[in-house]
Amino acid sequence: MFVLVNLKTYPCDPVAVAEAVRDVDETTDARLAVAPQAAHIERVAETGVETWAQHVDPIDHGSNTGHALAESAADAGAVGTLINHSERRLKLAAIDGAVRAAERADLETVVCANNPAQIGAAAALGPDAVAVEPPELIGTGTPVSQADPDVVEDAVEAAANVDPAVSVLCGAGISTGDDVVAAGDLGAEGVLLASGVAKADDPEAALEDLVEPL
Template sequence: MIVLNFKAYKEASGKKALKLAKIAEEISKKYKIDIFVAPQFLDIPLLVKNVNIPIIAQHVDDVEEGRFTGSISFNSLKEHGVYGSLINHSEKKVPIEKIERIIKISKKYGIKIFALASDLKEAENIARLSPYSLSYEPPELIATGNAVSKYKAELLKEFVELVERINPKIVKLCGAGITDEEDVKAALDFGTQGVLIASAFVFANNKRKFLEKIAKVFIS
């Protein structure tokens, strides 16, 4: 599984977001692997309408619908055909009580929650809430090119074992600093089922070639 986070990069906005998503769709079909795209919120309808891979939000609030000005509601995600949502990225932290409510509401709406944890204690607390997916992503490694699967290898191993003990059904991912196919291979060797990638894809000189190399790791 590959999750591509477009963050708020101008290079991954509007028509550029669609172009990137089309590349992801092409690689997903060619190699028969799951690739999820998390675009900026206003780009969600454009991508849902024009690509045939799952689109996930970068955030959702603990509200269904109603008088919640400025909130991203589950009803809105459902109406727009969104598959799931990231939650608790280190750039958009959420209190554990709110995460619990979000996961509870998500099950009612059939929206998959891709939760993230910055450390093992947070990972343990979130795993007990049973999100669809949980990713270990140390914030100090984000966008550094220093992959968690290499520079925090022992902690990644502990993360995988921890989540497996609590709930083996949770899809285990990792992110932060994932730059090339060797980083991905190392992550999979530790027992994760996929990776989150952002800047390495968005700013790659040849985005198709980059994603293709990553995809090949999953079928080798």
């Protein structure tokens, strides 16, 4: 299972969480990675943890003030990027452009979507993976794998119908090892999570619980 920890803009210490993710990664067969704010990518990557960007824009080098250039994320140490997170939505053409920009910079891609229909559309754009996240469950602590298992199974089916090479993650409310196991049982190859680790009093203990059954 792939466990991707998104730090969003939570007021955690990104390096401390990164070190916790790195240390727990060394204890498990699961693949762990962390997605900090753009300004923290370099410091986080220097810890040795697998580091992802939270977003890149559909742009190339040039006149694009304030945009996130895929090559800059890669230069800072990112190896992948989220695209179209529920909190950073893009229009379809921009999602396509962002996937192409990430490919140009050799970044792995996870395109997020709200529901199975959007997952099918996202898979058609050829990312490495898609992540289904019902927005109403994000940050609630109520795991999508238990509260809305159909959305995960339907997302897995929708992606497979379009492109079986695109793997499926699920996210929203996931904070325990049981939640991750449930996600895997529904066909997800990984989970995207944030508050369960980034807002935990002890992120390393939260991560240990997440990977314990894997």
